[in-house]
Amino acid sequence: EAQVTQNPRYLITVTGKKLTVTCSQNMNHEYMSWYRQDPGLGLRQIYYSMNVEVTDKGDVPEGYKVSRKEKRNFPLILESPSPNQTSLYFCASGMGRYNEQFFGPGTRLTVL
Amino acid sequence: ILNVEQSPQSLHVQEGDSTNFTCSFPSSNFYALHWYRWETAKSPEALFVMTLNGDEKKKGRISATLNTKEGYSYLYIKGSQPEDSATYLCAFRHFGNEKLTFGTGTRLTIIP
Numbered sequence: 001e002a003q004v005t006q007n008p009r010y011l012i013t014v015t016g017k018k019l020t021v022t023c024s025q026n027m028n029h030e031y032m033s034w035y036r037q038d039p040g041l042g043l044r045q046i047y048y049s050m051n052v053e054v055t056d057k058g059d060v061p062e063g064y065k066v067s068r069k070e071k072r073n074f075p076l077i078l079e080s081p082s083p084n085q086t087s088l089y090f091c092a093s094g095m096g097r098y099n100e101q102f103f104g105p106g107t108r109l110t111v112l
Numbered sequence: 113i114l115n116v117e118q119s120p121q122s123l124h125v126q127e128g129d130s131t132n133f134t135c136s137f138p139s140s141n142f143y144a145l146h147w148y149r150w151e152t153a154k155s156p157e158a159l160f161v162m163t164l165n166g167d168e169k170k171k172g173r174i175s176a177t178l179n180t181k182e183g184y185s186y187l188y189i190k191g192s193q194p195e196d197s198a199t200y201l202c203a204f205r206h207f208g209n210e211k212l213t214f215g216t217g218t219r220l221t222i223i224p
Contacts, residue, residue, distance in 0.1 A: 042216035043156070043214040044214070045212055059144065059211065089158070096163045098205065099212070100146065100161045101156070103157070105155055
């Protein structure tokens, strides 16, 4: 089944404790992206990647890192999480010339 | 950050009625406009990707139009059904840039 998977789905952590949210897609998509969803603010793009070893900042990259060592994986790294990073995070991969997005199930992160 | 606005923010429609809502985006350097449907507790799903001025797309009872010169797109739902209840998101992509900027969505509730 074609899909985007994310792990973990739920995470409660404390300020400053490094964490990684994994994202994997099995559709051979070149484009992958991370978004955060906050009430009243819509989906905001954190980072995106056009291909292996090619990443670029979205609109809200501060406090996050990403890597794209393999085409299928695009982990999101929070080196020192803070409470303002409490949010719902979506990974997506993109298909076609205009990058129609296929979204993962979401990761709800709480930073205490 | 590009400004993508959706109106109204929320909408209640009687079952069987038709409805429409708007996405406004910058009219310069247009590349693509996406529409997504996001049901509660699920992930956003792509409805349409529109790229040409005057584009009209249709999927069942849902259709969309695009005016790139004036910077707006309409989404229409004909004969609303309870399963149409969802948040509808649009996303704009600027020419020469791989970022996707989402609007905050229109939350549609169909009243049986």
